[in-house]
Amino acid sequence: MNESKISVRYAKALFLLGKEKKVLDTIVADMKLVDELCHTVKDFWLMVESPVVKTSQKRKAVKLVLTDKVDSISLNFLDLVFQNHREIFIKDMIRNFLDLCRKDKGVVSAKLTTASVIDKEDKANLSEMLKKAFDSKIELEEVLDKDIIGGFILRVDDQELDVSVSAQLNQIKRTLVQ
Numbered sequence: 001m002n003e004s005k006i007s008v009r010y011a012k013a014l015f016l017l018g019k020e021k022k023v024l025d026t027i028v029a030d031m032k033l034v035d036e037l038c039h040t041v042k043d044f045w046l047m048v049e050s051p052v053v054k055t056s057q058k059r060k061a062v063k064l065v066l067t068d069k070v071d072s073i074s075l076n077f078l079d080l081v082f083q084n085h086r087e088i089f090i091k092d093m094i095r096n097f098l099d100l101c102r103k104d105k106g107v108v109s110a111k112l113t114t115a116s117v118i119d120k121e122d123k124a125n126l127s128e129m130l131k132k133a134f135d136s137k138i139e140l141e142e143v144l145d146k147d148i149i150g151g152f153i154l155r156v157d158d159q160e161l162d163v164s165v166s167a168q169l170n171q172i173k174r175t176l177v178q
Contacts, residue, residue: 011096030074113153
């Protein structure tokens with residue numbers, strides 16, 4: 001079974017359980033916390049993906065760290081993931097779970113990458129335009145990347161608009177090389 005099937009199945013199971021128990025918002029907050037933990041605390045992620053650390057030790061560590069911070073359903077889900085030796089897929093499971101929750105609420109995820117911070121008014125105008133274009137709520141994430149030099153990259157679901165200076169310079173370079 002490939003990793004995408006694994007992560008999608010676990011994410012779907014957690015989503016359906018959360019919806020059935022009517023605690024989906026709580027589980028979303030819990031999974032965002034776990035995702036942040038995986039991405040920001042390097043020692044935690046090293047422990048999770050390490051083949052040297054025993055599963056029982058990983059389970060104890062996760063329970064110790066998260067017991068008072070997450071709902072019992074989320075904690076039981078994570079425990080099941082570790083029992084089944086699927087912990088390496090946790091990040092993908094969380095990403096898929098959050099995508100399912102967004103789709104359920106009719107929210108479209110958008111990511112705006114710019115070289116400098118844009119003001120609130122421009123961000124609000126962009127959100128409004130995207131809302132009209134996609135006829136749904138927009139969850140806009142702003143990312144700063146100095147490497148694009150100027151312009152912006154807008155990614156909405158699987159569509160991307162790249163009008164960055166670096167992309168235009170690369171296009172000119174390719175044209176000159178040919």
